[in-house]
Amino acid sequence: MPQATAPVAGSPSVVDGVSASPLAKEPEPTWTIPWLLADRIARAPGSTIIERKTGLGHSWSTVTARSFGEDVARVASGLVGMGLEPGQCVSIMAHTSYEWTLLDMAIARAGLISVPIYETDSASQVQWILTDADVRLVITESAALAELVRGAAEARAASNSSDVPEVRVLSLDRDAITTISAAGRTVPRTVLDERTDALRGEDVYSIVYTSGTTGRPKGVEITHRMAAGLGWNGVRWLPDLLLAPSTRLLLFLPLAHSYARFLQILALAGNGVLGHTPDVATLLPDLAAFAPTYILAVPRVLEKIYNAADAKAGSGVKLKTFRWAAKVAIEYSRALDTSEGPSPRLVAAHALADRLVYRTIRALLGPNARYAISGGGPLGPRLGHFYRGVGIIILEGYGLTETIGPTSVNLDTLNKIGTVGPPVCGNSVRMGADGELEVTGLGVFPRYHNNPEATAEAFTSDGWFRTGDMGSIDSDGWITINGRKKELIVTAGGKNVAPAVLEDRLRGHPLVSQVLVIGDGEPFISALVTLDAEMLPGWLHNHGLPEMSVVEASTNPQVLAALDRAVARTNRAVSRAESIRAFRVLTNDFTQANGLLTPSLKVKRNQVMKEYAGTIADIYASTRKGPQE
Structure with a gap:
């Protein structure tokens, strides 16, 4: 048996647009x-x-x-x-x-x-x-x-x-x-x-x-x-x-x-x-x-921890303190990526927020937790900076079943929040002509079982695996994922929209469980939204509202107003042509039990659109003369 070698050193090489990781x-x-x-x-x-x-x-x-x-x-x-x-x-x-x-x-x-x-x-x-x-x-x-x-x-x-x-x-x-x-x-x-x-x-x-x-x-x-x-x-x-x-x-x-x-x-x-x-x-x-010492989680779990902490803060001074501390955490983490670093004022605010809030959040993950590896979907910079500011470093990675998990992952020595890191040792990643990420190397599967047609379709003529994900590679070799190629929305006006950005940001609201952004071939972007039944009672209490079911909440004016504000905040991340102009709140969540979520908690887009075809038709029928590209 071979003896352990020295740790892999250095960053991946980037040659002709290919990010190649050294192989130990x-x-x-x-x-x-x-x-x-x-x-x-x-x-x-x-x-x-x-x-x-x-x-x-x-x-x-x-x-x-x-x-x-x-x-x-x-x-x-x-x-x-x-x-x-x-x-x-x-x-x-x-x-x-x-x-x-x-x-x-x-x-x-x-x-x-x-x-x-x-x-x-x-x-x-x-x-x-x-x-x-x-x-x-x-x-x-x-x-x-x-x-x-x-x-x-x-x-x-x-x-x-x-x-x-x-x-x-x-x-x-x-x-x-x-x-x-x-x-x-x-x-x-x-x-x-x-x-x-x-x-x-x-x-x-x-x-x-x-x-x-x-x-x-x-x-x-x-x-x-x-x-x-x-x-x-x-x-x-x-x-x-x-x-x-x-x-x-x-x-x-x-x-x-x-x-x-x-x-x-x-x-x-x-x-x-x-x-x-x-x-x-x-x-x-x-x-x-x-x-x-570290955990692995999907973004939805990390999102729910954040939302649960927000809800537990209740209202009044406690809620204001938590949200102030969350803002400080994000500002502090962002400042760590600048040449100047955090200002003395920010350092002092961060130390106070740690005593008041951060220690409690870190304790939820256990007394020794320092890192969390996030995969299975896009995390989003907001959560990445929040957790790093709190003291839990999120190493976001990316992979597929066809790569037995990791194609790339951020390093503890260089963590670029908002990216999924460089290729892990033994893999190389490049951009296809249409912006699709392609990967080759140690982690790539050889074939689909009993399915030569699907195998042939999955690989390029020179043997690189087509991931189905759109993205980019920076000059250091760190990869950014922009969304699934097959989920890219092209509106009637010809605008290409990656739904993942909008879905990730809107899911950040405590009331929201799942989001499906739609609009392919339509005059504008819209969304189907489900409510988080676990978070709803606390949110209602904190806002001075009576208890109500998810069905009742789906038409409640105050709940809809809160979601309107959340949509407006979400739209700040995109251009007007890419923004959500209408949404509908569904009375049932997307779950594995009803066949609308995969076991890895991904929304089955086609199945949801089939299930709610009438609702989607109503969105565009009732607003056809409204917003236009």
Whole structure:
């Protein structure tokens, strides 16, 4: 096994518009996920690799690297004992947990391919994944989910004219781990080791089905080279944050998504400790008890923390104090990026705001939290500066399922708020002729499973992956994302509008849950807005209004006036031709349950527009003679 190299130094090179990151070490053919775990165990077998939440309050028990490796081998032997052959697929349909990570590592150790399934996937989606990946075993969170999978497997068999292999289904709440382990008692360790040693970097580690906002999910093949190579090099790309033994990460986002999945790999590749919490209802006490040094979050979570703090301030002096402190945080952070730095007046105001407000906000993320990695959508400069001013540095990054998470991420040594940083080690990014970002390198997937047409469409003639995102690259190599290419709105007047900028800013209002900006082919831009049911009661109380339901609030004059003001503030970021001229407040939120949000909390634009076609038609019918381009 190779020894650790020195951390990657220097900024990415920018040549002919291509931002290329230095590669710490080119992965060798033997670099696989089991190799990565074995490397960690060999470095420090007695060190703590995972802490498991116990049933006693908010306490945590330690798992050493050596004992975790034994757990993995025991479960992997069971998978071999169940008759699963190398290269066959096993699905996990469960919450983020120790068991999820254990199964993921065991599936790889047995030379098998893991295929995550979201717990929120419908029976038809599950049926498609079982069919497309030819899944042989599914481990679910619960017996109820197991029944859903069995139904999908029966439907798959009924719809297929030829014989299809039986899908075995086990559930964690019915001793799935014990059942699997028991099947491996007669499997010699040498047999398991032969399976593991036969793996090569180009073999498939996982097939991850996109939670895309349109169309049938595509199976993204993630190779061991991608996962292990980016993991091993990644912790050395940000060594102070990811490689130190004191590093602690608490995962709460779904491991079925590539974002959390890759952070799991980083945690195992480094020297720190990984924890899991499956229930967001206990997230705050778990953060306090586990005390992570960094967290990963999606922008919506960071937005809700800000809005919750604003609502908790109530009204009067407390609310004025919070908003003054928030303004100071943003001004202070912006001043850090100037040559002069913060003025003495601003430094003094920041110190006072820290005593009055910031310490309480930092405490929400745990006593040791210093960094948060943000991905899964645009964060926006406002939140980035607010959190840095508070004392939590947000390292915003960018990636897709096809890049197993990170294509780029800001550095702890140079964090340009409003950008998604430079390419991570092993990747290169360039601008296409139409402004679309294209990427190549270590982190890029080789193909879509069983879908050569989609694979061919996804790559340029010279082999660069078309991300589908519009953006720009500055002279230092830092990347800015301007929005999805397929979501770009072209108004009847020919104005190109990126909806993400407007949606991000409007979602910053405490009343707002989700926003969909529309106007393709129409004379002006408009928006569909949903209300945040959790924030609504506090907002009403703080504004001296009586309790009311979301339905009642959607037509309340004071609520609509507040949203009018929020829209006006949002429009300051764009030209008049790009501004929102009309909006409608919907009575139902966009959720995973009603099929309008992906598991990564992205709005399914086409589905929402179909669902609310009548509302959209009403917007333009009632104002057709109004605002014009």
